[in-house]
Amino acid sequence: MTLTSDILEGLNPEQKEAVESIDGPLLIIAGPGSGKTRVITHRIAHLVRDYGVSPYRILSMTFTNKAAREMRDRLERLVGPRSESLTVGTFHSFCARFLRREGEPVGLSSSFSIYDADDQLSLIKRSLQMADLDPKQNPPQAIRSVISRAKSVMMDSRGLSQHGQSYFEEVSARVYHHYEELLSRNNAVDFDDLLMKSVQLLQEQLAVREKYQQRYQYLMVDEFQDTNVAQYRLAGL
Ligand SMILES: Nc1ncnc2c1ncn2[C@@H]1O[C@H](COP(=O)(O)OP(=O)(O)OP(=O)(O)O)[C@@H](O)[C@H]1O
Ligand SMILES: [Mg+2]
CATH class of the missing domain: 1.10.10.160 (Arc Repressor Mutant, subunit A)
Structure with a gap:
């Protein structure tokens, strides 16, 4: 894609390289305040605006609610109304939604x-x-x-x-x-279960895994330095 895309302006060379590497899941490891969230939001905008990727196919997860809110706000500005079809949220909010929909094989009813x-x-x-x-x-x-x-x-x-x-x-x-x-x-779970049971479900249920792999062709994880083993496995599935 052309280097003149306005989405690539205002990025330093390392950020530009990360934004332009459009294939496969992206894991950004960098120090606080170094522009990780900027890389992820610009990469998503680049995919949607310059590559015609459907926002429906993009999943972006953060560790904290604050980071998720920030991500959503910045994407709204960069992508516009189509940003509503993006899946953006914390690991826990994504897992909760996922388990309400798919949790039956791990013993959860949708009203847990x-x-x-x-x-x-x-x-x-x-x-x-x-x-x-x-x-x-x-x-x-x-x-x-x-x-x-x-x-x-x-x-x-x-x-x-x-x-x-x-x-x-x-x-x-x-x-x-x-x-x-x-x-x-x-019929309850704790916070850690949200991750553990999601990973377990995706590992054990091939059909569910394939459904989500097929839907989400682009996965981004912000603030990866805080990620624990369960979150890391979830991102790898
Ligand atoms: N290439 C750049 N040019 C100008 N400003 C930038 C650039 N990269 C990042 N910034 C600015 O630096 C600040 C930090 O960037 P960002 O929030 O993306 O970093 P982060 O690594 O996600 O930070 P945190 O660790 O706090 O989550 C933001 O205000 C952002 O707009
Ligand atoms: Mg950030």
Whole structure:
């Protein structure tokens, strides 16, 4: 495509190169404030305006709500009304929408609730009771971080009980087991589940994976330095 496209103006040579590499998923790793979001938004504009790519085929994910809002605002300015057909959002918002639509094979009905930090803690307290464990000796907050870390590497309670590397992780695995059960009984997921279950679903269900691979021919991820294993796998699928 021509170097005179106005979308390429106002970019430094490295940014220009990234914007112009139009094939395949793009992963931008660069320091804060160095122009990552600028590269991604200009690349999307370049695809839509100069290459005639349908906005419907583009998925752009960010880590924070703030970054997603910023991305959306900048795209509205660069692409205009067609930006409404782009899929732009956080990893978590994308996964929530995805699971409401496709979550049945991983045991989720479309009306599941998403539990916040407080909901999680009360569920962990109940799980401690069920496991006959003392919350004073096993602080719920600490157990929650162990569970969250396990989920971020796609590990369920069985995995944690097998691979636990300390007494506390072993105890946490017992709590995690009840916690999983309570979530499922309440038709609920926590924040980490949104990612973990999306990855699991895409790995296990070929037809679903193919459907989304076919729809989203262009994938962009902003703020990749914050990305955990579950997010990284999701982007790779
Ligand atoms: N080539 C450039 N010429 C002029 N201004 C630029 C250029 N690249 C980026 N900027 C400006 O620098 C600021 C930071 O850019 P941007 O938000 O894209 O960076 P970022 O790496 O996404 O930052 P953050 O780490 O905060 O998300 C913005 O105001 C942007 O408009
Ligand atoms: Mg940014």
